[in-house]
Amino acid sequence: MRPLKSHFPAQALTTLDTMLKQTKAARVFRRAQAVREVVAGRHINAVSEAFPVANAARRTWVQRFAQHGPQGLVDRPRSGRPPKVTCELEQHLKRLVEQDPLEHGALHSPWSCRELATVLARETGVQLGRESVRGVLKTMSGASTAPPAD
Numbered sequence: 651m652r653p654l655k656s657h658f659p660a661q662a663l664t665t666l667d668t669m670l671k672q673t674k675a676a677r678v679f680r681r682a683q684a685v686r687e688v689v690a691g692r693h694i695n696a697v698s699e700a701f702p703v704a705n706a707a708r709r710t711w712v713q714r715f716a717q718h719g720p721q722g723l724v725d726r727p728r729s730g731r732p733p734k735v736t737c738e739l740e741q742h743l744k745r746l747v748e749q750d751p752l753e754h755g756a757l758h759s760p761w762s763c764r765e766l767a768t769v770l771a772r773e774t775g776v777q778l779g780r781e782s783v784r785g786v787l788k789t790m791s792g793a794s795t796a797p798p799a800d
Contacts, residue, residue, distance in 0.1 A: 657716045662689045669720050681711045681723040688712050735786055739776055743786055746770065763787070 666686040673679050684701040688694050694708055701708065714722030746754070746769060747761060756765045763780035766787075771777050778786075 657712075658689050662715075665720060666715075669723070675725070677725060678723050682720075684708055685711050685715045685723065689715075734776060734778060735782070739770075739774060740786060740790065742774060743770060743783070744790060746773075747787070 663686065666682050666689060669682045670679060670686065673682065680701065684697055684703075687697045687700065688708075694712065695705065697708060698705065711723060716722075743766065746766060750759070751761045751765060751769075752759060754765075754769045756762075756769075758765075763783045767778050767780050767783045770783070
């Protein structure tokens, strides 16, 4: 088989080099590295030594890059259960955290994740576990200042 170099525009190597410098996702980085080797002129089978994945996967990466550019290497949406936590639910939780827990029938002044989950379920109908509430709070604050789990 011939190398797939002829399928790419002249700036493909530059685009891939830029992508390798900027990407933070490990899967995308690995794909960009493999595609860069092919664009540079290495045979797709020779690339298998450095990137031990199925030939079909490497070919798919190369074809997607040829058709869609750098966006072709990014993970596509996957099927599965949609997340329970929506933007509206996040905003509701944020408002709750800013309020006094005693106003909502809590036994203690500082919120606990369990109490937040209970009040959130009562007010919105969405059942979240205390660890889910804790995870949302951590992502909202960007730090580990979430209330205690109990």
